[in-house]
Amino acid sequence: MTTQQNRITDLFGIQYPIIQGGMVWCSGWRLASAVSNAGGLGLLGAGSMHPDKLLEHIHKMQDATERPWGINVPLMYPQIEELMDIIIHEGVKIVFTSAGSPKKYTSRLHEAGIKVAHVVSSSKFARKCEEAGVDAVVAEGFEAGGHNGREESTTITLLPLVRRATTLPLIAAGGIGSGQAMLAARALGAEGVQIGTLFAVSKESSAADSFKRKCLLLEEGDTMLALKKLSPTRLVRNDLYARIVEAEDRGASAEELHELLGKAASKRGIFEGDIENGELEIGQIVTSIQKIDSVTDIMSRLIREYDVARQQIIDNV
Numbered sequence: 001m002t003t004q005q006n007r008i009t010d011l012f013g014i015q016y017p018i019i020q021g022g023m024v025w026c027s028g029w030r031l032a033s034a035v036s037n038a039g040g041l042g043l044l045g046a047g048s049m050h051p052d053k054l055l056e057h058i059h060k061m062q063d064a065t066e067r068p069w070g071i072n073v074p075l076m077y078p079q080i081e082e083l084m085d086i087i088i089h090e091g092v093k094i095v096f097t098s099a100g101s102p103k104k105y106t107s108r109l110h111e112a113g114i115k116v117a118h119v120v121s122s123s124k125f126a127r128k129c130e131e132a133g134v135d136a137v138v139a140e141g142f143e144a145g146g147h148n149g150r151e152e153s154t155t156i157t158l159l160p161l162v163r164r165a166t167t168l169p170l171i172a173a174g175g176i177g178s179g180q181a182m183l184a185a186r187a188l189g190a191e192g193v194q195i196g197t198l199f200a201v202s203k204e205s206s207a208a209d210s211f212k213r214k215c216l217l218l219e220e221g222d223t224m225l226a227l228k229k230l231s232p233t234r235l236v237r238n239d240l241y242a243r244i245v246e247a248e249d250r251g252a253s254a255e256e257l258h259e260l261l262g263k264a265a266s267k268r269g270i271f272e273g274d275i276e277n278g279e280l281e282i283g284q285i286v287t288s289i290q291k292i293d294s295v296t297d298i299m300s301r302l303i304r305e306y307d308v309a310r311q312q313i314i315d316n317v
């Protein structure tokens, strides 16, 4: 997958089929440009940016890399029309949409010459992507950090189902933290990978240092899927999480849960570093991270591991 060109590298014009997932409070121009400059595809995470902030990051991105890059747009974004206008006006070439129907914006983005990928958590939504005419589909298992599917399908279960449901170029997401995992995704029909957690904890991520340091201490079982009444989200088990679970156990309504979270809970946790009272989003694969590495170190490790693992399998056959 890494050394050969395939439909994903061709579609986006990148060297390696490694996509850095758009991530609220983590993936600004610094992280995204570092990934693109290392031969992957960096995505700005528009989900945590006001339109004027996104514009600023687009301009910085244009200065920081000449390689392909894109923007992740969660479709429940409140000022989405304004955001789409900026993206089209600024000549952005690649958009990854998530958390909504791919039907609504794909044709408008295509008319502007923009390539569109959409993130799904089930084969049903993968078929909707094909109907909507998207260029690639990201199948994200529930190991992943951030908001998650209600189906709770793991990546290893989801990939073959999505592969069977659509002929679209397929990108695997959720739980990928090594070249070996990339190879497994390849064996299950994916032509590329989207990685969030590893890059959220990288040097170039805009997350708070205390958040990154907390991530290094996490062990198995320290992240859980919560907030199923709102939007299922994988969270670190901190004080806020305990209060959420207590409220959920006594049958709290969606409104009560909103109130409990308070304003900008993910900003408080991930960006401002309030480790106990903020919402800390990170994936299960966080347990594999030993230190805060640079993007170039992460990228070269993934590529090296992939090539070695592939060769070992060939040699053993």
Ligand SMILES: Cc1cc2nc3c(=O)[nH]c(=O)nc-3n(C[C@H](O)[C@H](O)[C@H](O)COP(=O)(O)O)c2cc1C
Binding pocket: 020, 021, 022, 023, 024, 026, 045, 047, 048, 072, 074, 097, 098, 099, 119, 140, 143, 144, 145, 146, 147, 173, 174, 175, 176, 194, 195, 196, 197, 198, 200, 270, 281, 282, 283, 284, 285
């Ligand atoms: C801190 C964090 C924030 C995220 N924010 C978003 C987001 O704004 N939009 C989105 O589509 N996915 C978001 N994700 C999901 C990632 O883009 C990616 O698909 C996922 O992290 C892949 O799984 P992994 O965490 O196991 O690598 C986020 C993930 C993390 C860890």
